[in-house]
Amino acid sequence: MAQVEATTQRVIEAEAERVYDALADYAGTRKTLLPEQFSEYEVREGGSGAGTLVHWKLQATSKRIRDCLFDVTAPTAGQLVEADRNSSMVTTWTVTPAGTGRSKVVVTTTWDGAGGVGGFFERTFAPKGLGRIYDAVLAKLAAEVETAK
Secondary structure, three states, X not given: OOEEEEEEEEEEOOOHHHHHHHHHEOOOHHHXXXXXXXXXXXXXXXXXXXXOEEEEEEEOOOOOEEEEEEXXXXXXXXXXXXXXXXXXXXXXXXXXXXXXXXXXXXXXXXXXXXXXXXXXXXXXHHHHHHHHHHHHHHHHHHHHHHHOO
């Protein structure tokens, strides 16, 4: 098995602390940022940053639905890590200042991919598909924090 990685980033016209707080608000803001590929969103423990346990289903393709149960940690300032209890999937959100009143958000998801021909297609196409999904999340995040200044 080879590790598969998908990375997406965006510069947002809002302070890094404001952006991070919106991402860390699993009980409120986070649900509103999710596009149609996400369903059955539920905070099971916590709700704000580290210590949160959150569930959702992610339909990355018409045939592939992942049932995800994420433990959230915050190993460093400006970072949230979501580790799926049901798979090897780990998503890391990193928010850093990018000049006055701006921040850069990088989201990286990794998982252990399949082997063989199926693994080749997964490594080739899954990062692009997941990238489009997280582009939509980042666009909604930007709209949320930029208009709420």
